[in-house]
Amino acid sequence: MNLISLITDFGLKDNFVGVTKAVILKINPTAQIVDVCHEVKPQDIPQAAFLLKNSFRYFPSGTVHLVVVDPGVGSKRKKIIAQTKNYFFVGPDNGILSLALKDERPVKVIEITNKKYFLKPVSDTFHGRDVFAPVSAYVSKGEDIRKFGRTIKSFKVLELPAVKVTKHELTGEIIYIDRFGNLVSNIDRDTLENFIKNKKFRILIKNKTIDNLSHSYSEGTHQRPIALIDSFNYLEIAINSHSARDYLRADKGAKIKVIKD
Amino acid sequence: MNLISLITDFGLKDNFVGVTKAVILKINPTAQIVDVCHEVKPQDIPQAAFLLKNSFRYFPSGTVHLVVVDPGVGSKRKKIIAQTKNYFFVGPDNGILSLALKDERPVKVIEITNKKYFLKPVSDTFHGRDVFAPVSAYVSKGEDIRKFGRTIKSFKVLELPAVKVTKHELTGEIIYIDRFGNLVSNIDRDTLENFIKNKKFRILIKNKTIDNLSHSYSEGTHQRPIALIDSFNYLEIAINSHSARDYLRADKGAKIKVIKD
Amino acid sequence: MNLISLITDFGLKDNFVGVTKAVILKINPTAQIVDVCHEVKPQDIPQAAFLLKNSFRYFPSGTVHLVVVDPGVGSKRKKIIAQTKNYFFVGPDNGILSLALKDERPVKVIEITNKKYFLKPVSDTFHGRDVFAPVSAYVSKGEDIRKFGRTIKSFKVLELPAVKVTKHELTGEIIYIDRFGNLVSNIDRDTLENFIKNKKFRILIKNKTIDNLSHSYSEGTHQRPIALIDSFNYLEIAINSHSARDYLRADKGAKIKVIKD
DSSP: OOEEEEEESOOSSSSHHHHHHHHHHHHOTTOEEEEEESOOOTTOHHHHHHHHHTTGGGSOTTOEEEEEOOTTTTSSOOEEEEEESSOEEEEESSSTTHHHHHHSOEEEEEEEOOGGGSOSSOOSSOHIIIIIHHHHHHHHTTOOGGGGEEEOSOOOOOOOOOOEEOSSEEEEEEEEEOTTOOEEEEEEHHHHHHHHTTOOEEEEETTEEEOSEESSTTSSBTTBOEEEEOTTSEEEEEBTTBOHHHHHTOOTTOEEEEEEO | OOEEEEEESOOSSSSHHHHHHHHHHHHOTTOEEEEEESOOOTTOHHHHHHHHHTTGGGSOTTOEEEEEOOTTTTSSOOEEEEEESSOEEEEESSSTTHHHHHHSOEEEEEEEOOGGGSOSSOOSSOHIIIIIHHHHHHHHTTOOGGGGEEEOSOOOOOOOOOOEEOSSEEEEEEEEEOTTOOEEEEEEHHHHHHHHTTOOEEEEETTEEEOSEESSTTSSBTTBOEEEEOTTSEEEEEBTTBOHHHHHTOOTTOEEEEEEO | OOEEEEEESOOSSSSHHHHHHHHHHHHOTTOEEEEEESOOOTTOHHHHHHHHHTTGGGSOTTOEEEEEOOTTTTSSOOEEEEEESSOEEEEESSSTTHHHHHHSOEEEEEEEOOGGGSOSSOOSSOHIIIIIHHHHHHHHTTOOGGGGEEEOSOOOOOOOOOOEEOSSEEEEEEEEEOTTOOEEEEEEHHHHHHHHTTOOEEEEETTEEEOSEESSTTSSBTTBOEEEEOTTSEEEEEBTTBOHHHHHTOOTTOEEEEEEO
């Protein structure tokens, strides 16, 4: 397999993504590179970790997932490769890989130290190009990951904000807002279904009450927000053909409650 | 042929495009995927239809054009594959394919119903990933399109706003504004030439009068808008090194008249 | 080699990039196309030239670099192919290739005139699609570049703003601002090191004084800008996890001084 997926905060207005790909293709000319997202907010590690968690499993087995949001570049933060049953993950050890690695546990984690695989000279400011790109390219070519450095036992772990569960109430928050203004909460399908158990419930967000789950975005009206389980299995607030974020003036961190009567 | 082109309103800030491509490559690892546009305004079916109409013919014969702007996802709108002499088109049956299919008539249209080709489980909110991506991947691998469902005779048709023609006057409107602020009208080359027939004419837009056709954007001055037949054969209003939209404060829907003296 | 890199001001909201790639792939179905940047400010030739200069050398030998920012399209500006030891460069003769060609001198420059290689009909407004894309595709397939037109001796040359050097002072300016708000100056590593020669120095920008070079973005605080040599070897002003542009209210053209005590 020869596929490399990319998630970065490099944006598309500079040449950062382009030179990262150039370095990969110089080492592995037959690599296929798929952009998952380069518009992660600068330095927003949780956002990148969340995008990775919700993307990696759609890729073919053997894919190398290269993820670079790296405010600590040039400092002492480690650089790691994690191998799971199906994938390789390459990035800085700042938690960015950890939400995905909770879903698919690593069988081996390597601290990248072998400079043989780096672009020369290595800058202190752009390891995406100088370290992570060439390492990913060699991994995609099948190089044994033990050659890149020593095995380590732990890596930095990030947690999604926890959902508070009481007998009558689930309290979560908005953790992601997509292009359409849909508000994605940290309440996942299992948590919600275990809580509701086919009882009646109300969802509260920003002074609005929603008392059922919809199935598709085309339900509801332009004036009435709906709740649904989205395609990544999170409870989401949306509004027909409009932005729920704009309509509700809700931002990341906004509280969402599910209440059983 | 193994080429798949993409037009969507998924944007580039989320992982929607990335997972769509992942699903395609899992089914057809040798597919080549070309992004035509992902920045269609959310739910703007006519804009996507127009972009497709002006793009599809540049691709090699055999290309699968995957087009997803799908406000009706999860509702009863059909999902279709259209085969023409040279191409395949895949998308929701909401008119999005119809401007292209007016230029190159379909030889067969299939309503996609065979769940065998869908990602499991199929969400009600993201058919781009769960239905259209895998179907496109199988089509690009050469699967007979009759296997995806039953042949249908009609599909939803969208029309560009009509140009009004009288003896002395053509009345059109601005239907597209590009990145440079060039104002693209619905008056095409043939309509204009048949009307003018080498006579003198004036073009009126937003209180400005333009009395000839230019050939290139570098004509005119920064203060004087020009009219030209653009590279997609529409009458277009532009201004040298500036945005005609900003200069004229014109938006989509703005009227444009061509008057014979 | 089959790789084509793209730098344009086409943006991503229209179909310009997509149809450019379509034309390439129709001629060379096995071409690999890498986007370096399409968000060059409309008509900003110096910005594109700078991006090319800082990108081309990361690509494998044999890469065709296609660069289109072309305000003079349809006018008498030439269209050229430059061949260097390692690469091919294709674009309008408006200076856009010249910063790269200063770093890697051309062994041959051809004025593109042979219409055999153009898309028919050739528009006067979109040579990216109708001339440069097909020509790049044929070059990537190995066509002898002398077949595209006649050899020319000179081409338009652009210069970066000069750095003023006196005994005690270097005066440069900000020539590029990246996505993160980092301020890139025209003072390169060699110029700076030759000037400083291990003596003490101060850097002045926008009423702020910085008296040493940092090595990584994680140095300094959110309130204190730092200076460093960036990964493309320019003196750059940055601020930990924030935008130096916003913090200093600095724009392109802002003066930067290095003073020896």
